[in-house]
Amino acid sequence: MENNELLEQVIAKAKTWLSDKYDAETRKEVQALLDNPDKNPLIDAFYKELEFGTGGLRGVMGAGCNRVNIYTVGAATQGLANYLLKEFAGLDQIKVVIGYDCRHNSKFFADTVAGIFSANGIKAYVFEDLRPTPEISYAIRKLGCQSGVMITASHNPPKYNGYKVYFNDGAQVVPPHDRNIIAEVGRVKVDEIKFAKNEKLIEVIGEKIDNAFIEELKTILLSPDCIKKYADLPIVYTPIHGTGVKIVPMALKAAGFNNIINVPEQDVVDGNFPTVKSPNPEEPAAMAMGLQRAIETNAELVFATDPDADRFGAGIRNDKGEFILLNGNQTMLMLVYYIITRKRELGQLTGKEYTVRTIVSSTLTQTISEKNGVEMFECYTGFKWIAKVMRELEGKRIYIGGGEESYGFLAEDFVRDKDSVSAAMLFGEMAAWAKDNGKTLYELLQDIYVEYGFSKEKGISVVREGMKGAEEIEAMMKNFRDNPMKEIAGSKVILMKDFSTLKAQDLNLNETFTLEMPTTSNVLQYFAADKTKISIRPSGTEPKIKFYIEVHDKLNSRADYNALNERTEQKIAQIMKELGV
Numbered sequence: 163m164e165n166n167e168l169l170e171q172v173i174a175k176a177k178t179w180l181s182d183k184y185d186a187e188t189r190k191e192v193q194a195l196l197d198n199p200d201k202n203p204l205i206d207a208f209y210k211e212l213e214f215g216t217g218g219l220r221g222v223m224g225a226g227c228n229r230v231n232i233y234t235v236g237a238a239t240q241g242l243a244n245y246l247l248k249e250f251a252g253l254d255q256i257k258v259v260i261g262y263d264c265r266h267n268s269k270f271f272a273d274t275v276a277g278i279f280s281a282n283g284i285k286a287y288v289f290e291d292l293r294p295t296p297e298i299s300y301a302i303r304k305l306g307c308q309s310g311v312m313i314t315a316s317h318n319p320p321k322y323n324g325y326k327v328y329f330n331d332g333a334q335v336v337p338p339h340d341r342n343i344i345a346e347v348g349r350v351k352v353d354e355i356k357f358a359k360n361e362k363l364i365e366v367i368g369e370k371i372d373n374a375f376i377e378e379l380k381t382i383l384l385s386p387d388c389i390k391k392y393a394d395l396p397i398v399y400t401p402i403h404g405t406g407v408k409i410v411p412m413a414l415k416a417a418g419f420n421n422i423i424n425v426p427e428q429d430v431v432d433g434n435f436p437t438v439k440s441p442n443p444e445e446p447a448a449m450a451m452g453l454q455r456a457i458e459t460n461a462e463l464v465f466a467t468d469p470d471a472d473r474f475g476a477g478i479r480n481d482k483g484e485f486i487l488l489n490g491n492q493t494m495l496m497l498v499y500y501i502i503t504r505k506r507e508l509g510q511l512t513g514k515e516y517t518v519r520t521i522v523s524s525t526l527t528q529t530i531s532e533k534n535g536v537e538m539f540e541c542y543t544g545f546k547w548i549a550k551v552m553r554e555l556e557g558k559r560i561y562i563g564g565g566e567e568s569y570g571f572l573a574e575d576f577v578r579d580k581d582s583v584s585a586a587m588l589f590g591e592m593a594a595w596a597k598d599n600g601k602t603l604y605e606l607l608q609d610i611y612v613e614y615g616f617s618k619e620k621g622i623s624v625v626r627e628g629m630k631g632a633e634e635i636e637a638m639m640k641n642f643r644d645n646p647m648k649e650i651a652g653s654k655v656i657l658m659k660d661f662s663t664l665k666a667q668d669l670n671l672n673e674t675f676t677l678e679m680p681t682t683s684n685v686l687q688y689f690a691a692d693k694t695k696i697s698i699r700p701s702g703t704e705p706k707i708k709f710y711i712e713v714h715d716k717l718n719s720r721a722d723y724n725a726l727n728e729r730t731e732q733k734i735a736q737i738m739k740e741l742g743v
Contacts, residue, residue: 241347277359333549443475
């Protein structure tokens with residue numbers, strides 16, 4: 163499409179937002195965009211409709227159909243309400259749960275969503291204050307609801323907000339529900355959004371659900387005697403200004419840990435995230451204050467959660483007493499190892515247990531699971547796909563853990579999204595158990611590598627914002643498909659998987675086969691003869707293209723760890739150069 167043609171369409175669409183169907187503040191903001199000589203902000207605000215990605219609706223706040231505001235949130239809610247009224251027409255009362263995080267306008271959007279649901283005759287349970295995403299998932303199941311909404315943009319910058327949609331199993335929506343909801347949302351006209359709330363159908367919830375949630379979380383603990391023995395284990399925890407500020411320390415104390423050290427500056431709930439550039443525990447800089455606090459207090463562990471407290475990051479001490487940050491794959495493989503090992507020791511493995519990982523996560527977790535007789539299922543990126551596996555196997559198999567490289571882990575089946583609260587409890591317990599077995603967590607990690615093989619992972623995100631950025635990302639994906647890699651760091655590529663076509667090519671056998679997945683996805687993977695794996699995909703929730711590098715080697719002993727770690731870091735640097743990132 164020519165730029166002039168696009169601009170004309172954008173201006174025409176923007177002018178519809180100047181009608182009296184929109185409030186005065188919105189009209190003023192749109193007029194300012196129209197009057198601005200620089201048309202890029204106008205184009206970015208109106209060139210497309212906000213869409214559901216792997217994490218729902220997410221975008222920059224402001225006026226426009228490609229922005230998060232009362233009307234895009236309102237249309238999403240009205241469309242969801244319309245769908246629920248059709249899907250659950252036989253119920254006397256349809257019910258939903260609404261939660262929100264620390265972001266600007268989150269409470270306002272949550273109240274707006276509750277009002278629209280109530281105006282449509284749907285009972286809305288609204289949390290009294292900010293709560294973690296996993297607790298919203300829990301509450302949907304606990305209260306027997308048909309859906310739920312979490313107002314959050316996870317770890318995105320302050321200018322973002324978002325809208326995660328959950329279904330009656332407590333999981334984020336997957337096909338066909340996501341497509342059907344999008345279709346309903348697309349049919350909603352602004353004057354059809356029912357903003358006039360029905361107070362009788364809105365119920366505020368809070369402490370009772372908190373207590374029930376924590377009591378159920380205690381049931382997944384596997385080594386309570388170890389926690390009792392090491393109850394004074396010093397743990398620094400930071401919520402990075404977000405929703406974990408109350409619930410995570412409560413849960414750790416309920417588990418039996420009594421030496422939880424806070425980071426006062428980051429306990430301040432603030433949607434500006436003033437102490438960090440990015441409120442994401444994946445970013446080392448976001449963990450810096452927690453690490454400093456741990457050094458000052460001689461703590462053994464550092465825990466951090468993102469603004470909606472579904473992601474969990476951890477720092478442990480190495481053999482020199484220095485802190486190192488674990489990546490999401492390391493946290494996942496350690497927790498998978500711990501859960502399986504303890505369940506085997508306790509005689510709790512029945513042969514029906516299973517674990518789940520995403521396609522871009524470490525294959526080492528699969529090795530650990532399968533060598534212990536536990537099947538591991540593979541699914542797309544996004545915890546909704548892990549939850550889909552759980553739903554399909556409910557009542558047939560026993561879920562004991564699953565995760566993804568992006569700092570997400572879930573140990574319990576009564577929640578259907580990644581859960582930093584339970585991850586923190588289990589990670590602390592694992593540290594106590596390791597101590598009881600004469601090991602540090604660093605030594606435990608090394609021993610896992612010795613027993614199951616060594617892997618090192620690196621994630622790279624290339625940010626490309628706006629319409630132009632989206633076009634650049636699309637062009638990058640096309641280039642990787644049109645010019646496939648033949649070698650990776652000197653090792654021949656032997657397998658390619660393209661999830662957009664669900665086709666894979668075995669380059670050794672010169673054969674093509676079909677990938678068994680529930681739907682297509684814009685993901686490309688290369689596998690080399692030396693087990694190196696590269697995954698490439700655009701983010702479904704952020705203006706990024708993501709590269710995931712995974713290399714493998716053999717670790718003979720703890721003494722060889724540092725040299726092997728350095729060698730694989732150099733290999734990853736070479737691969738990054740080959741990828742051009």
